[in-house]
Amino acid sequence: MLALQFVRQPNMWAWVLVLVFYKAGDSFGSAMSKPLLIDLGYTLGQVGWISGAVGMAAGIAGALLGGWLVPRMGRIRSLLLFGGLHATTLLGFWWLARYGGEVAAVTWVMALEHWFGGMSAAALFTLMMDACRRPLAGTDYTLQASVQVVVAGLLHSASGFSASALGYEVHFITAFVLGVLALIPVLVWLQRVPGIQRMSWHQVPA
Template sequence: MFSKLILLAALYTAQFIPTTFFIQTVPIFMRQQNMSLDAIGFLSFLILPSALKFLWSPFIDRYRLPKLGHYRGWIIVFQLLLAIVTFGCAFIDIGENFNTLVVCMFLAFLFSSSQDIATDALAVNLLKPHERGIGNAVQSGGNVFGAIIGGGGVLILLDRVGWKYSLIIMSVTMLLTLIPVILYQENNKKTNRKPKKSNFFKSYFRPFISFLSRPKALPWLLVLVLYMGGEMMSGTMLRPLFVDRGLSLSEIGVMLGIVSYSVRIISALIAGVLISQLGRINSLILFGFAASIATVLYIIPAIGVSSLPVLYAVTITVNALQGMAYTALLSAMMDKCDRHTAATDYTLQVSVVYIGGVAASILSGKIATATGYAGMFVISAAVSLLSVLVIFQFFGRAAVEHT
């Protein structure tokens, strides 16, 4: 079990380092250059590959790379490409070639999301049903640890050694996290199946049709759209808000990139233990409700409060509860996967989450411009709360966990 957790922690950490750096650092630079909140909100199109990756997930389920294993092979290739494009970004002059940087960032998100397809499928096959609570806590924790490195550590490093060396160090770090997966020997019987000879279109669409034909599939997809939508909406505007409150790059990096994310790791581990006791659905409802209410605390900096102790208290509280809600969601999503189509089933759900997130993030800029930061945070909390009501309505009574 311990070796499984180390492998998953390394993989989920690696894919979040560069993407978190790009999605969190660039908005700060943009706001410091007095760019509009609308423009910052539209930067969320970078996560479009994460929203659309279900389109190529059947190919990763169906095909394998020779001699590298099935999902293991895809992971190695995509992570190498991610490290290479990150290294290339180190030599881009941001001021002179911003458009080139945007293209490279898009490629980074494309490779990261593709690696995530294979990693999620590997996790579904690797973890036994009773291991999924703690396994998804490690997944959530790995995501957050990658965010700590990319959104906190590298942000602070950027303030000290500059863009070029920060990106080089980040790319080397991603190569180091490949070591556990290179040492890992994939179970071919579980994950390597030769594709059956069949009509291409039938084989492509079959897993999607199968997933959508399951009981309460559409209400579940609605939950996925809304559950993280509110969090992504508030998270997109939080950093520009802190820039407006006069916080420095290092202060934002420490508060949001290190302290708050560290809290999310701890809360994810706590949630992993509690989920096995409370059950998936009860955890989704309880943690989701708490996270929704906590989002309203962001109104405190929105109305002008800039005291660092107060801001730390607010961000720590909100991130702790959001981390627990996210872990519960990951566990529930994994339960709805078939082992033979793990990449497609899980990726379809993740894509729906990101589709909701992209829409919410883009709208967040427009809403903040129209209503102010405070109004936007209230609406983001309402979106998250709506998802909890849908869960209670359609799934709360039965609370049957599919494994």
């Protein structure tokens, strides 16, 4: 019932499309980043260090920077720019799949993907908080996060089949294209709620 009430709010259908698609390229592409490194000959220890320690540090730094930039750049501008940059980093994995790479190159690719992933997440989470109704903020945020988790899980599951059937190169190109196409729902939503650029969701007239 609460989920239906949330979706039935003015212009909410357009926002749900953003939730469904915004991280699609990331979920589809990054799921195969670790298997790629293993197949390139990197040890489990190296993969753990690069994707874990380095990736986590870059992701936190990106999220902090993104959180600082969102109110200064505006919500939609941040969502589009950070999402576009994050999608572009997936081409780094295509490059690694095609040409290989030394540890330094792999580390940079992984760090940049996590960095811009953190920035795009900060922009998205800001708008998710804006979309929450004050009396039901916890429930509304959980509903939105659940949409993200379900979509990510489905795309993670599909990514293995994609990489196996198409190869890593085509897989990561596909992920990049998905990431770029995922910005279209943001533009559609902007047409529905144009005032969201510099104010919170519930300050915008329905």
